[in-house]
Amino acid sequence: MTTVALKDVTKVFQDGTIAVDTINLDVNDGEFMVLLGPSGCGKSTVLRMVAGLEDPTSGAVMLGGEVANDLPPRDRKIAMVFQDFALYPHMTVGDNIGFPLRLSGVEPGPRGERIQDVAGALGIGDVLARKPSQLSGGQRQRVAMGRAIVRRPGLFLMDEPLSNLDSGLRAELRAEISGLTRELGVTTIYVTHDQAEALTMADRVAIMRKGVLQDVGTPTQVYGRPATLYVAAFLGSPRMNLLEASVYVHLDRYVALNLGEQALYLPWDDIRSRAVAHYHGERIVVGMRAEALTPVAPDTPGDVLHGRIRYLEHHGHESLAFLDIGATAIVVDEMGTPVERAAPGQRSLRRFGQVMQRLTGRAGES
Ligand code: ATP
Numbered sequence: 001m002t003t004v005a006l007k008d009v010t011k012v013f014q015d016g017t018i019a020v021d022t023i024n025l026d027v028n029d030g031e032f033m034v035l036l037g038p039s040g041c042g043k044s045t046v047l048r049m050v051a052g053l054e055d056p057t058s059g060a061v062m063l064g065g066e067v068a069n070d071l072p073p074r075d076r077k078i079a080m081v082f083q084d085f086a087l088y089p090h091m092t093v094g095d096n097i098g099f100p101l102r103l104s105g106v107e108p109g110p111r112g113e114r115i116q117d118v119a120g121a122l123g124i125g126d127v128l129a130r131k132p133s134q135l136s137g138g139q140r141q142r143v144a145m146g147r148a149i150v151r152r153p154g155l156f157l158m159d160e161p162l163s164n165l166d167s168g169l170r171a172e173l174r175a176e177i178s179g180l181t182r183e184l185g186v187t188t189i190y191v192t193h194d195q196a197e198a199l200t201m202a203d204r205v206a207i208m209r210k211g212v213l214q215d216v217g218t219p220t221q222v223y224g225r226p227a228t229l230y231v232a233a234f235l236g237s238p239r240m241n242l243l244e245a246s247v248y249v250h251l252d253r254y255v256a257l258n259l260g261e262q263a264l265y266l267p268w269d270d271i272r273s274r275a276v277a278h279y280h281g282e283r284i285v286v287g288m289r290a291e292a293l294t295p296v297a298p299d300t301p302g303d304v305l306h307g308r309i310r311y312l313e314h315h316g317h318e319s320l321a322f323l324d325i326g327a328t329a330i331v332v333d334e335m336g337t338p339v340e341r342a343a344p345g346q347r348s349l350r351r352f353g354q355v356m357q358r359l360t361g362r363a364g365e366s
Pocket of ligand 1: 013014018040041042043193
């Protein structure tokens with residue numbers, strides 16, 4: 001059973017860089033946890049502290065409920081996979097996979113069987129006699145995975161393992177990796193800056209920014225109920241619309257969100273009214289995802305935004321309309337709407353859908 005817990009973990013490098021700032025995070029047994037954030041936010045440093053390759057400046061790294069700060073890396077029952085694969089070029093695929101077993105003194109017979117099992121599971125059973133240079137990028141990554149799982153680790157640590165591969169292969173391998181780790185029931189911490197990878201693979205996602213943990217939750221939670229404005233803007237493509245508004249409650253009748261040149265009127269019994277009513281008289285930020293906005297007729301009353309389309313972007317399965325609504329530009333998912341109706345320059349109206357409107361904080365917060 002491998003759980004990981006970070007308790008107030010901070011890492012300050014010798015030059016004064018605060019790479020990780022007072023992080024608290026629990027990873028459950030068998031869970032697939034993804035650390036997500038932009039380059040330099042401290043993801044790899046967290047991973048390296050869990051692996052024992054870096055010492056925390058303060059705080060505790062706990063493995064299986066025990067403080068592991070002083071436990072050498074080799075005693076942590078951890079396997080790591082990096083983006084550069086780091087295979088031994090002079091060894092065959094079979095020997096690469098079997099290398100950790102050889103190091104720990106496993107006899108050739110059982111070693112060979114275990115290599116066959118692992119290679120079979122990864123679909124590389126027919127290339128065991130080749131050298132790494134004779135493999136494709138995807139096959140090399142599978143060998144690196146094979147070498148990591150061959151000793152049945154209690155914990156997998158993966159640092160951007162797919163970032164050197166082309167996008168088709170990445171999509172294929174991310175399904176394979178998450179399938180395999182779940183099959184094996186191995187606790188996994190996976191580092192990436194790719195949100196598609198994070199949202200598709202994770203049981204839970206931990207989002208970092210400048211060494212600070214911003215949000216932790218299932219992909220649905222962090223996407224639908226982001227804890228901070230940063231997470232709201234960071235997750236999702238196109239970016240979530242974030243509009244500043246003043247809140248005015250007209251008791252028992254409606255809530256007005258004043259956006260400057262126009263206002264939105266939410267019926268009193270609307271769930272969104274209750275979510276914002278206690279901000280009466282304050283300025284807040286309203287988050288709206290493109291897919292939560294739908295076109296309506298120009299004279300529709302109530303929670304309607306009026307905008308002028310600046311341009312359209314067609315993506316095959318969907319089209320995006322970029323609108324000016326007064327001073328603010330806004331993006332609207334045009335799925336299902338005849339494109340002719342939304343030609344550039346035309347005045348257009350969009351209604352807030354029911355899917356996702358949420359106040360993510362006060363104006364100016366991040
Ligand atoms: P990337 O996705 O680019 O790998 P990351 O989120 O994994 O980024 P880290 O590699 O953990 O980020 O780095 C976090 C911060 O710590 C960065 O500002 C980095 O420059 C700094 N850093 C990392 N290693 C050291 C070191 N040995 N000495 C000083 N600063 C370091």
